[in-house]
Amino acid sequence: MVSALLSIGQISKRTGVSISAIRYYETEGLVKPSRNAGGQRRFRRSDIRRLSFVLIAQQLGFSIGQIRQQIRTLPDERTPTQRDWAKISRRFRRELDERIAGLTIMRDRLDGCIGCGCLSLRNCALYNAQDRASAKGPGPRYLMGDLPS
Amino acid sequence: MVSALLSIGQISKRTGVSISAIRYYETEGLVKPSRNAGGQRRFRRSDIRRLSFVLIAQQLGFSIGQIRQQIRTLPDERTPTQRDWAKISRRFRRELDERIAGLTIMRDRLDGCIGCGCLSLRNCALYNAQDRASAKGPGPRYLMGDLPS
DNA sequence: CCTTGACCTAAAGTAAGGTTGAGGTATTAG
DNA sequence: CTAATACCTCAACCTTACTTTAGGTCAAGG
Numbered sequence: 001m002v003s004a005l006l007s008i009g010q011i012s013k014r015t016g017v018s019i020s021a022i023r024y025y026e027t028e029g030l031v032k033p034s035r036n037a038g039g040q041r042r043f044r045r046s047d048i049r050r051l052s053f054v055l056i057a058q059q060l061g062f063s064i065g066q067i068r069q070q071i072r073t074l075p076d077e078r079t080p081t082q083r084d085w086a087k088i089s090r091r092f093r094r095e096l097d098e099r100i101a102g103l104t105i106m107r108d109r110l111d112g113c114i115g116c117g118c119l120s121l122r123n124c125a126l127y128n129a130q131d132r133a134s135a136k137g138p139g140p141r142y143l144m145g146d147l148p149s
Numbered sequence: 150m151v152s153a154l155l156s157i158g159q160i161s162k163r164t165g166v167s168i169s170a171i172r173y174y175e176t177e178g179l180v181k182p183s184r185n186a187g188g189q190r191r192f193r194r195s196d197i198r199r200l201s202f203v204l205i206a207q208q209l210g211f212s213i214g215q216i217r218q219q220i221r222t223l224p225d226e227r228t229p230t231q232r233d234w235a236k237i238s239r240r241f242r243r244e245l246d247e248r249i250a251g252l253t254i255m256r257d258r259l260d261g262c263i264g265c266g267c268l269s270l271r272n273c274a275l276y277n278a279q280d281r282a283s284a285k286g287p288g289p290r291y292l293m294g295d296l297p298s
Numbered sequence: 299c300c301t302t303g304a305c306c307t308a309a310a311g312t313a314a315g316g317t318t319g320a321g322g323t324a325t326t327a328g
Numbered sequence: 329c330t331a332a333t334a335c336c337t338c339a340a341c342c343t344t345a346c347t348t349t350a351g352g353t354c355a356a357g358g
Contacts, residue, residue, distance in 0.1 A: 100249055
């Protein structure tokens, strides 16, 4: 019988996410299925979208933690609307834009390096890439400080 | 005294790569320092460039294995020339180009999705993203087959 | 009623890319 | 010469994102 709620097996088949991964996502707070009398998970249809979102976000390179941040902005009780998802899509778009811009900068710098073959010398522009790529954390700050004699 | 060869501590300071990471990279075949009489590692100056290369490649998202593939093309005995590095830079440039192109496709698809808010519906273009993003492996192929009623 | 298949939990295992710690040796400054 | 660093190896541990295994329960068909 086809009920309004889905078992874990059914939602796994519909989303392509493995059963074990879905259980893991629950521990990570990415989905919050209810339980039936026997303790089995029951998913809403809107969870299909949630899980597809997780899949897409991962392909875009987001970590579980980052995805959780985004998903938290969804309403917990009512089924998310298109507007709810659209807001998230826009955030993603901005992220992608930044990522593309970053890679483009990298590529252009690399172009400058092809001629000189420097890649590791103190005057190579790629050295500064760290400023952009890993803004947080200490990282190798002293890369530039030491002149090879 | 400043010799032609560098200790692990010296090369760590010059490259910003931690000592433990350098040792790890040796086990992974990314650097091959010689040893002095007492068994301590001695690095050539050109290893500074090698390690910087590893750092840069990782920022570009390459795995240790992929980096090893690239580094293998360097001469083992003579110090790599600018031409040797330039060849690698060009391969990187191609990779970056592909990566940028892929993300741009993603972004354009996402644009199409913002309007409809679909993101997980069977007609969402992002579903096909998997074709490009994970060409290898089975993956969730049946994502599209099942119409939510 | 009984079997089969789907489901449950908790714990351990996996791979990548390292870091940390213990116990011991080398090198170098004074 | 001696103490303080720096270095050595090996093994264990860490994080992320899961999968696998073991041992047991639930649900549906015949």
